[in-house]
Amino acid sequence: MRLPQEVTIWEVGPRDGLQNEPTRLSTEEKIAWIDSLTDTGLTHIEVTSFVSPRWIPQLADAAEVFAGIKKKPGVVYSALVPNQQGLERALEVGMEAVAVFMSASESHNKKNINKTIAQTLPVLHSVTQMAKAQRAYVRGYVSTVFGCPYEGEVDVDQVLQIALSLLEDGVDEISLGDTIGVATPLQTERVLERLLKEIPQDRLALHMHDTRGTALANILVGLTMGITKIDSALGGLGGCPYAPGASGNVATDDLLYLLEGCKVNTGIDQAALLSSLVLLQNSVGHPLHSHASKIFQAQGGDSCGTV
Amino acid sequence: MRLPQEVTIWEVGPRDGLQNEPTRLSTEEKIAWIDSLTDTGLTHIEVTSFVSPRWIPQLADAAEVFAGIKKKPGVVYSALVPNQQGLERALEVGMEAVAVFMSASESHNKKNINKTIAQTLPVLHSVTQMAKAQRAYVRGYVSTVFGCPYEGEVDVDQVLQIALSLLEDGVDEISLGDTIGVATPLQTERVLERLLKEIPQDRLALHMHDTRGTALANILVGLTMGITKIDSALGGLGGCPYAPGASGNVATDDLLYLLEGCKVNTGIDQAALLSSLVLLQNSVGHPLHSHASKIFQAQGGDSCGTV
Numbered sequence: 029m030r031l032p033q034e035v036t037i038w039e040v041g042p043r044d045g046l047q048n049e050p051t052r053l054s055t056e057e058k059i060a061w062i063d064s065l066t067d068t069g070l071t072h073i074e075v076t077s078f079v080s081p082r083w084i085p086q087l088a089d090a091a092e093v094f095a096g097i098k099k100k101p102g103v104v105y106s107a108l109v110p111n112q113q114g115l116e117r118a119l120e121v122g123m124e125a126v127a128v129f130m131s132a133s134e135s136h137n138k139k140n141i142n143k144t145i146a147q148t149l150p151v152l153h154s155v156t157q158m159a160k161a162q163r164a165y166v167r168g169y170v171s172t173v174f175g176c177p178y179e180g181e182v183d184v185d186q187v188l189q190i191a192l193s194l195l196e197d198g199v200d201e202i203s204l205g206d207t208i209g210v211a212t213p214l215q216t217e218r219v220l221e222r223l224l225k226e227i228p229q230d231r232l233a234l235h236m237h238d239t240r241g242t243a244l245a246n247i248l249v250g251l252t253m254g255i256t257k258i259d260s261a262l263g264g265l266g267g268c269p270y271a272p273g274a275s276g277n278v279a280t281d282d283l284l285y286l287l288e289g290c291k292v293n294t295g296i297d298q299a300a301l302l303s304s305l306v307l308l309q310n311s312v313g314h315p316l317h318s319h320a321s322k323i324f325q326a327q328g329g330d331s332c333g334t335v
Numbered sequence: 336m337r338l339p340q341e342v343t344i345w346e347v348g349p350r351d352g353l354q355n356e357p358t359r360l361s362t363e364e365k366i367a368w369i370d371s372l373t374d375t376g377l378t379h380i381e382v383t384s385f386v387s388p389r390w391i392p393q394l395a396d397a398a399e400v401f402a403g404i405k406k407k408p409g410v411v412y413s414a415l416v417p418n419q420q421g422l423e424r425a426l427e428v429g430m431e432a433v434a435v436f437m438s439a440s441e442s443h444n445k446k447n448i449n450k451t452i453a454q455t456l457p458v459l460h461s462v463t464q465m466a467k468a469q470r471a472y473v474r475g476y477v478s479t480v481f482g483c484p485y486e487g488e489v490d491v492d493q494v495l496q497i498a499l500s501l502l503e504d505g506v507d508e509i510s511l512g513d514t515i516g517v518a519t520p521l522q523t524e525r526v527l528e529r530l531l532k533e534i535p536q537d538r539l540a541l542h543m544h545d546t547r548g549t550a551l552a553n554i555l556v557g558l559t560m561g562i563t564k565i566d567s568a569l570g571g572l573g574g575c576p577y578a579p580g581a582s583g584n585v586a587t588d589d590l591l592y593l594l595e596g597c598k599v600n601t602g603i604d605q606a607a608l609l610s611s612l613v614l615l616q617n618s619v620g621h622p623l624h625s626h627a628s629k630i631f632q633a634q635g636g637d638s639c640g641t642v
């Protein structure tokens with residue numbers, strides 16, 4: 029098995045986790061948690077989202093959160109931006125990395141963004157151009173790559189065309205989302221095989237949800253194919269909006285266990301990550317989804333008030 | 336990725352699951368559940384254990400359970416036997432497949448069996464000889480192959496020597512146990528690489544626990560190396576004795592999702608497996624660990640009284 033020597037984990041918990049989390053954290057709790065993430069050795073953290081507070085009230089304090097966190101040199105702090113207004117708010121407070129997003133399936137895109145794919149592409153084009161003009165790093169999330177809750181299977185050529193269009197706009201990397209956690213290893217291989225024919229490995233990231241328990245197996249396939257950028261959320265924070273109680277983002281702590289065991293370097297300290305997990309668990313006030321967090325609770329976990 | 340066309344799942348929930356399950360099922364509940372497992376298309380089911388009721392009171396009704404279940408032609412029903420007395424009880428009621436067991440690490444073997452490895456091998460030798468004389472199929476479980484709760488890493492040559500000794504005794508297949516769920520994909524590859532140099536693929540099974548979420552990734556590695564026999568427990572039943580609340584055996588339902596997605600045939604019907612899962616969940620009276628069971632609960636799962 030050929031695995032990369034190094035993998036970059038993009039921690040998305042403070043954004044993708046909290047936006048799907050029933051418990052609302054205070055701005056101070058968010059800042060304390062993100063600071064503890066910075067202390068783990070993580071190099072990439074998505075800290076918030078500059079979307080309309082009407083859509084995602086959980087993240088209405090985006091500017092305050094970003095202003096409040098410590099910025100460790102060398103760590104990339106990013107935020108989701110849905111459109112030009114969001115980008116302007118993000119740039120105004122000094123964000124140096126932003127993420128645009130759209131779906132690979134027409135129905136999910138309409139439901140999520142209220143636009144067709146054809147209507148979305150020009151919006152992302154102008155947001156990306158504007159962000160690049162300010163020298164911001166731009167990620168492009170493509171959702172429902174491995175399956176759509178409305179359409180089922182998604183055509184990989186549709187994914188490819190969207191990814192190529194975003195890259196042409198100036199997007200620095202594409203994060204391929206298994207939004208509803210349906211991917212399996214064979215499918216992951218097939219999708220990546222197709223995309224890697226036209227897109228370099230280092231422009232692609234995997235953003236897998238663990239809804240059906242297959243996320244780590246799918247990520248392993250990605251690693252053997254040279255993918256070195258993986259998104260995850262500490263504790264598997266956030267759940268899956270389509271199946272509350274089921275897990276959402278693959279857990280950073282579980283991913284790190286696998287990577288450490290496979291001698292893949294991430295620069296993240298396991299003990300510091302556990303401290304950050306305990307802090308998070310105390311803030312959300314309920315047990316988290318990750319295996320690491322369940323083991324911790326089972327072994328005592330006195331500092332978790334929720335056990 | 337080269338995957339086998341067909342995989343045999345050995346359902347171990349009624350034995351390995353129930354023996355670690357806090358809720359005690361009645362004999363009738365066990366029989367009803369095992370019958371529903373038979374209806375799924377599973378070809379191998381470990382139904383109970385002929386150990387002393389003093390050790391595992393949950394399975395004291397071994398003979399009654401085996402007498403009560405329907406025996407579908409072509410399905411192998413097995414039972415765990417610790418020693419000659421256990422084997423005699425199993426053969427007396429007509430079991431045609433039995434499983435002997437020991438650990439690959441000295442401390443775990445002593446703790447579990449109260450014998451050294453050197454003292455255990457002759458016992459398993461005579462049990463196996465006696466079972467083979469009655470034309471029974473004999474599995475050999477080797478525990479703590481990927482890590483021991485007392486010793487940490489386990490020498491793969493020690494595992495190999497034990498496996499070879501059991502095979503020489505007449506054991507038909509060796510089930511390699513990740514008893515505490517610590518294995519990672521790279522380790523799985525290394526252990527299998529070593530063993531497969533001296534043991535044919537079809538004499539080896541993987542028995543992975545999902546304590547740290549790595550079980551499916553490890554199994555995927557095994558599949559790519561030609562392993563076609565996998566143990567699992569419906570719903571991930573049983574938990575992990577070292578970390579209550581954490582998951583135990585890899586869940587048959589999650590494994591089936593991965594295999595179906597990878598176009599690997601098992602002969603198991605997903606809808607029938609879900610019915611069996613609901614029956615089990617109603618009997619144990621609490622939510623199960625598997626992802627499939629959490630999705631089912633989240634989507635309504637009205638027939639699960641526990642939701």
